[in-house]
Amino acid sequence: MELYEKIRNIREDKDIKQKDMAKYLHMQANTYNAYEKGKRTITADLLKNICIFLNVSADELLELDIDEPYNGLNKKNTKIIKDLKNALIISQKLDSKDINKNS
Numbered sequence: 001m002e003l004y005e006k007i008r009n010i011r012e013d014k015d016i017k018q019k020d021m022a023k024y025l026h027m028q029a030n031t032y033n034a035y036e037k038g039k040r041t042i043t044a045d046l047l048k049n050i051c052i053f054l055n056v057s058a059d060e061l062l063e064l065d066i067d068e069p070y071n072g073l074n075k076k077n078t079k080i081i082k083d084l085k086n087a088l089i090i091s092q093k094l095d096s097k098d099i100n101k102n103s
Contacts, residue, residue, distance in 0.1 A: 003047075004038040006061050010054050011036075024053050048088060052095050058088055 001009075011021060022032035025046065034040040042050070051058050058064075064085065 002038055003042060003061060004036050007042075007050055007054070008036045010056055010061075014054065016054070021050070021053065025049055044088070048092055048095070051092055058092070059085070 011018070018032055018036065019029045022029040025032060031040070035042055035046070047058055047061070051061065
């Protein structure tokens with residue numbers, strides 16, 4: 001299943017409308033719809049904000065296992081990827097706290 005399909009399924013499972021997602025992400029509903037149809041590429045920053053709004057981890061959406069070695073990468077590159085993923089997770093948590101504080 002593609003990333004955009006997973007996002008759509010989770011959004012629908014949580015009974016969230018596309019227009020509400022678009023509003024949270026500061027974009028037009030038709031622009032958000034293009035992301036969910038796979039017509040636009042989801043950036044890392046957009047993915048982070050989608051994860052925060054849907055209360056889901058990027059690892060879950062990307063089907064990543066932080067403890068699994070990455071095929072074809074040496075240990076140094078694997079560590080860099082794990083560090084980046086951890087930084088994204090921390091960033092998501094901090095952004096989530098800011099959102100809750102401002103609510």
